[in-house]
Amino acid sequence: MYDFLSVKRTLGDNWKRLNERIAEVCRRTGRDPDSVKIVAVTKTATIDMIRALVELGVADLGENRVAELTRRAAMLSEWLNRRPLEVAAGELVRPRWHMIGHLQRNKVKSVLPWVGMIHSVDSLRLAEEIDTHVGAMNRKMPVLIQVNATDEKQKFGVAVAAATHLAEQAHTLPHLEVRGLMAMGPLTDDVTRIRQVFTRVRELFDEIVGTRLCGPQFTELSLGMSQDFEYAIEVGATYIRVGSALFEGIELPVAVATE
């Protein structure tokens, strides 16, 4: 039987444990724990689990696919809209959805109404497409430039050597706020290699800040996932994107998992 109370308890424990681990790295490296924001990546979660995260105070949610992001964001939004009518309802933060995966230009329009930040801008053509649609909605969209810092062929992201130029070009678009960089760590548990890649991203970030061409709002570094977020915090990550560490110990029956 799917016992949601026990799922909720496990989620609460995992959330607490994650925050303790972040606090520990921050203590060690002299950082303020509030400077590290967690994007809870919900791609393996059910809608019940996403609601439970919101009740825990999770303010940032992430998905790597447009169809999943829009579907889950719509369901969550409907639930939040109904909630004030419930007797026991306290004030809940309306979470912000982050698009963290590869974004195709023909999907931009459908994701924009639901998304509060796009981490995966890796070409000028994509940046321009976002700018056009955001302009039509009379909004501004915070974005990060995704960098391929590992040189692994299958990964998305702009090459390190081209990142500064892309960031500057995207910054000139009127409806985009270029807020920083995003990168994926290497697929390895070789700590030296992970630190090397993360340090490279940090150096690139500093270089772009140094040019002053992207303005004072270029402050965010989205780096690190369940396996490597501690190393990412060491080099200055301001967003870590964590999925599996939040959902570990939760077993879902197939029927619920595909809800």
Ligand SMILES: *Cc1c(COP(=O)(O)O)cnc(C)c1O
């Ligand atoms: C799935 C995903 C994550 C989270 O990965 P975990 O290992 O489950 O923490 C982070 N970033 C991106 C881009 C992802 O697709």
